[in-house]
Amino acid sequence: MTVTTTSRLAYKQLNAEHIGDTQKNKIMNVVRKNKEGLSLREICLFTDFEINAVSGRVNDLKKENLLETTAKRKCSITNRLISPVVIKEL
Numbered sequence: 602m603t604v605t606t607t608s609r610l611a612y613k614q615l616n617a618e619h620i621g622d623t624q625k626n627k628i629m630n631v632v633r634k635n636k637e638g639l640s641l642r643e644i645c646l647f648t649d650f651e652i653n654a655v656s657g658r659v660n661d662l663k664k665e666n667l668l669e670t671t672a673k674r675k676c677s678i679t680n681r682l683i684s685p686v687v688i689k690e691l
Contacts, residue, residue, distance in 0.1 A: 624648075624650060624654055624658045625658045625661060625662055627648050627650075628644055628648060628650075628655065628658050628659065628662065629662065629667065629668075629688070631644055631647045631648055632644070632668065632686060632687065632688055633688055636687070637671075637674075637685065637687075638670075638671045638674075638685025638686055638687040639685050639686060640676040640677075640678065640679070640683040640685055641655050641656055641659060641683075641686075642676055642678040642679055643676065643677060643678060643685075644659070644686075646678065659686055662686075663686070666689055667688070667689055668686045668687065668688065668689055669686065669687060669689040670684040670685065670686055670687075671684070671685055671686070671687045672685075673685075
């Protein structure tokens with residue numbers, strides 16, 4: 602099995618078991634509490650999710666127009682320049 606096939610199967614399983622929905626809700630709650638926005642690593646710190654889960658769910662939330670990026674700043678964990686995510690204003 603290739604990496605791509607394995608990734609697709611894992612994503613289908615997440616959706617079938619609604620795990621992704623639970624992760625997205627927790628991420629939304631954490632981001633909502635941090636008005637200045639959060640990096641993916643900061644979200645990992647607050648949720649105890651792995652970076653790959655956070656990245657996938659944040660991408661889903663961006664596609665659903667629930668999250669957007671804001672002004673760049675340094676990440677408090679990596680000290681690298683990042684584009685933090687915030688709740689999208691409707």
